[in-house]
Amino acid sequence: MDLDGGNRRVFNRLGGSSAASPDSSKNQKVCYHWRAGKCSRFPCPFLHRELPHPSGPAAATSNGSGAPKRFADDSGFSGPALRRGPNFNNNHNNSWGRMGANKVVRKTEKVCNYWVQGNCSYGDKCRFLHSWSLGECFTLLNHLDGHQKVVTGIALPAGMDKLYTGSKDETVRAWDTNTGQCMGVINLGGEVGCMISEGPWLFVGIPNVVKAWNTQTNQELSLSGPVGQVYTMVVGNDLLFAGTQDGTILAWKFNAVTNNFEPAASLKGHTLAVVSLVVGANRLYSGSMDHSIKAWSLETLQCLQTLTEHTSVVMSLLCWEQFLLSCSLDQTIKVWVATESGNLEVTYTHKEEHGLLNLRGMPDSESKPVLMCSCNDNSVRLYDLPSFSEKGKIFAKQEIRAIEVGPGGLFFTGDGTGFIVWKWAEAVPKP
Template identity: 75%
Template sequence: MDVDGGGSKRFFNRLGGQQSDPSKNQKVCYHWRAGKCNRHPCPFLHRELPAPPSQQGFNGTASTKRHHAFAANTDGPSSRNRGPNNFNGGASSTWGRTGGANRVFVRKMEKVCNFWVQGNCSYGDKCKFLHSWSMGDSFSLLTQLEGHQKVVSGIALPSGSDKLYTGSKDQTVRVWDCASGQCMGVINLGGEVGCMISEGPWIFVGIPEAVKAWNTQTNSELSLSGPVGQVYAMVVGNDLLFAGTQDGSILAWKFNAVTNCFEPAASLIGHTLAVVSLVVGANRLYSGSMDNSIRVWSLETLQCIQTLTEHTAVVMSVLCWDQFLLSCSLDRQLKVWVATQSGNLEATYTHTEENGLITLCGMHDSEAKPVLLCACNDNTVRVYDLPSFSERGKIFSKQEIRSIQVGPGGLFFTGDGTGQVKVWKWTEPAAVTA
């Protein structure tokens, strides 16, 4: 008996049920949402439940926006730089799928599917989690280099060499053939690799109490003594090799071509805790430390000329870009510094992430536009356009990415806490036809 005079039936019809089946359960089918319901008839709804009647107008507007987001992400050349996270500024992260007569919308979570990683996800393209190590269509994964057993702490690509060198806290340096991607050799150092850089034909590896130096052209090997504790950061500037050490000092060596060795040149004292990041720019040396500060040193006098104390946690990475200094910290902040008329640096912009920041790497994409790669301690790398800081992609990993290195021809490399090195390449922009 229709006690409410047909009201329940009309409400049921608004929910999407068939008029001939008023007994259908008022619940959305879980299997339909996954795109694999095979029950005919199904006792549950094959459409999303709307909001309560008082919110019908708002819900209707939201539904329209969802369909527009799907169209913008799939149709026409204007969507070329819009990945699944809608980096053009939209809030929607909805992807659309077409299956039979019904259009199924799968909302992708910003999380890599664990079953996909293991090679046995049964949902395929309809999985709500990512089946990819990245989001965004500006770059792609070329290959993965397996071998290290612990975090990759340094990546180097010497000029004129066809070999890639990776250092790890598993106390080894691995040598990879750039053409085949095969490991050509393993060098056991007897100590954790804290950092690694290349300058010309030279490779420098920071380990506890020493810096190892190899010349890839002459195969000569040197050991630079002097550091106290682990060497965490190195950089070359003004014909000097600088090394940031665990005791807070920065040691400098100068190469003597006559004796074919590196001779101690100076020790820069000022930081009270370990120096973990170094960069050279504008005739200055910039050092980031576990004492939460950045010190600015003159390359001519090797004296500290300014100390920046705006960060509230370890300054993990410093980077020079154009006329600016960029710094990031475990305090979740990325700061942009610019020199005033007095010559001192001031923070002019602060970008805040949801998680602590580990390392910065600047490079250019396939269109020669400046891009910033920012590794966070939530196992991701954010990819930003500069100077706008508009997000254009994201890289995921099983553990934190501690090393990012730029290569030739649009290549770049990332090394994570599992010991895995990934090789990425910037993709060429799609041709736009009239």
């Protein structure tokens, strides 16, 4: 991320006088160079401040009758860690991206480089961020260091007071959730491509194998079969699925008699690596480096449909209510819904300025659905659904590859410097 401090003197000016600039409408434009932190004109005929938010009906739409739907179950989202979601139906939600179009968090969205180094002399008067986040609805609780490379997986096995992180530094670390202390390090001899937990089991994807640990009995298993890196995993219909570098999706089923995971299926169809998986509506969805999404029946494990609307790698998939959300390096998030024929089609496309890496969803402190999406500009955007009104941003020094949801309003982000614990702020009671 560009941590351009740019701590130039901020002059308290609102543009030239009417005498200097007869065109009064010109003075209502925000200086492009000031926004970029490099305006050298004094006096400048343009505004050196952001325009105020619009008022009236347009600004009030976010509180109108089209308010975001509350979750149908615990979260309404489905993903590698939150995979249980309601079935798709044919009810198109026409409010995607329409509510709160003007509700945008407005501030100079650059972290002050001098603040990062601990020596910014402007303090509160600095117009660059002295914070790793932008928004008042969540707070940073802790930053835990230890990994030497980017964190690619975060998992919280059920019924435990430990959190596990995996990294490209070829290690898995166990953390005490009460103290934040690292309890142990496992050296795997290969980069961790992904990590999930299901019940007491912790699954870690590395090149050519999936490692499985029972965190209650300490049983360790190695599931062979993958060719190349294992990039993504998900559990559905009592099967463990893994997306691999050669484009194959492998499935294992646990055998209680042998106390082992046995190969159950091999799903072929993608021409390049499978990098994202999600389960919802009795289907398995897979995203690939071949730019496509495939829908598979969980009962027959046959491919039902191939979606080709993305133009780059499909990095992450998420199920919310009757919708499938997908994000890609093509800088878009697409929202899919089932037609009467049962096939999926795009009902809304949200565009970003950067490639997208990961999607996660969770309820905020008011139980309203929030979408978190990490971008390859070292940030995470938070959006209200279904309006896609911006709720806040999280910044990092490196790409945030892992996002995980925890209990009690906690969520976690992992980048190349470690991982951060965040918490939703308590909702303010309404009078």
